[in-house]
Amino acid sequence: YSLDTGLVLTVCDITPASLVYANELILLFHNVTLGMAALKDILGDTLKNGRGEDVKTESLNGSDRVVGLYFSAHWCPPCRGFTPKLIEFYNNFKQTEKGENLEIVFISSDRDESSFVEYFDEMPWLALPFSDRDKKAQLTKKYKIGGIPSFILLDAETGAVITKKGRDGVMTDSEGKNFPWFPKPLKELLKGKFLKSATGGATTTDEELQGKVIGLYFSAHWVSVPGYLNMLKVYIMA
Known part of the structure; x- marks a missing residue:
């Protein structure tokens, strides 16, 4: 996502095996998925x-x-x-x-x-x-x-x-007053504090996240599909 506009820049399917190629994923993110599609x-x-x-x-x-x-x-x-x-x-x-x-x-x-x-x-x-x-x-x-x-x-x-x-x-919005109906920017949605760990109680704020590339990791402890790798959606923001 773009923090400023809320536009989706890329969505990546990540598996545990693919994390071995983290550097390649970062390179792909910067050089390909952010490239303009004519x-x-x-x-x-x-x-x-x-x-x-x-x-x-x-x-x-x-x-x-x-x-x-x-x-x-x-x-x-x-x-x-x-x-x-x-x-x-x-x-x-x-x-x-x-x-x-x-x-x-x-x-x-x-x-x-x-x-x-x-x-x-x-x-x-x-x-x-x-x-x-x-x-x-x-x-x-x-x-x-x-x-x-x-x-x-x-x-x-x-x-x-x-x-x-x-x-x-x-x-x-038949008069188009809010056209082109941009989604609300993530910097507005992510206002507040976030836990740094589940047990320590340490937090960080949305202001400290500005200017960083952030992955939103959607997961749960109970997710398990025997015989298959769990597919995890990671939304990249810049």
Whole structure:
């Protein structure tokens, strides 16, 4: 996580065996997972606009820009209910001072291209070409899309996920006053004191953690799977 913005920078699966390679993990963290993921690496070189014309993905780049990935399909009733609300939000937000900072890309789960064309014709934004089914599958896996509609917001410069709850943002903040709905920074969530040991009673404060790389280790004494190594999620913050 970034302590300042609350954005997830990387999530690592750590096993006891992998701790042997701690130095390599630290090197990976600094040199790879914090590296910027260009939008064209995420979405491909070109997208489509409503007229069927190619649009360079690089045209969406920008330090203050946000790209929303809208996973949806015409056959999905909840999608058909949410899409008009998203269109209304998009059109209204585009009229504001920050309107140029937002673009949306439709990621279709339609069953055939004719359904995609009919559905996309309602939308005022861009779309991943329907023919690129491999890229659609990669995006679904990358962002762990378990159901639609799903609206994910990305930082256009770094490719980092700002929020996976864009749908909630549209429904609860229709004027976009808090757009792009950054999660609360961890430095706010981690205020207070922390134990240095379970028995000694010594503590440290959130102020002493500033400027450090911190791992949040989620575990419990009762966790044990015979015959398998326990998988531990470690969230890295900088």
